[in-house]
Amino acid sequence: MADDPIIDRQHQREREQERQRLREQEEKDLAVEARRGARPLEGYAGGHTTWASAQDDAAASVVHAHDAEESWEASQRQARLEPEPVGSAVEEEEDEAPPERD
Numbered sequence: 500m501a502d503d504p505i506i507d508r509q510h511q512r513e514r515e516q517e518r519q520r521l522r523e524q525e526e527k528d529l530a531v532e533a534r535r536g537a538r539p540l541e542g543y544a545g546g547h548t549t550w551a552s553a554q555d556d557a558a559a560s561v562v563h564a565h566d567a568e569e570s571w572e573a574s575q576r577q578a579r580l581e582p583e584p585v586g587s588a589v590e591e592e593e594d595e596a597p598p599e600r601d
Contacts (some may be wrong), residue, residue, distance in 0.1 A: 576583065
């Protein structure tokens with residue numbers, strides 16, 4: 500069946516169509532790259548929001564306050580081939596899974 504000329508022609512046609520599609524995509528990319536200027540963010544609606552970046556910063560400083568220390572300690576444990584401590588953050592997150600709904 501590997502020598503079936505009909506299947507071979509079909510595969511050849513599919514490969515040629517894919518090459519043509521890729522050429523068209525590349526031409527579009529080159530046309531966009533040739534234009535200079537500001538580019539909008541993808542999916543950016545431009546609507547007004549009351550959310551302030553300070554809100555993100557304040558929340559992140561609380562949530563991620565000890566990330567660097569915890570990462571360093573985990574790296575040191577791993578370097579010493581020590582097991583993860585019981586009750587690690589990963590296990591705690593798994594334990595806090597939402598209850599099943601009926």
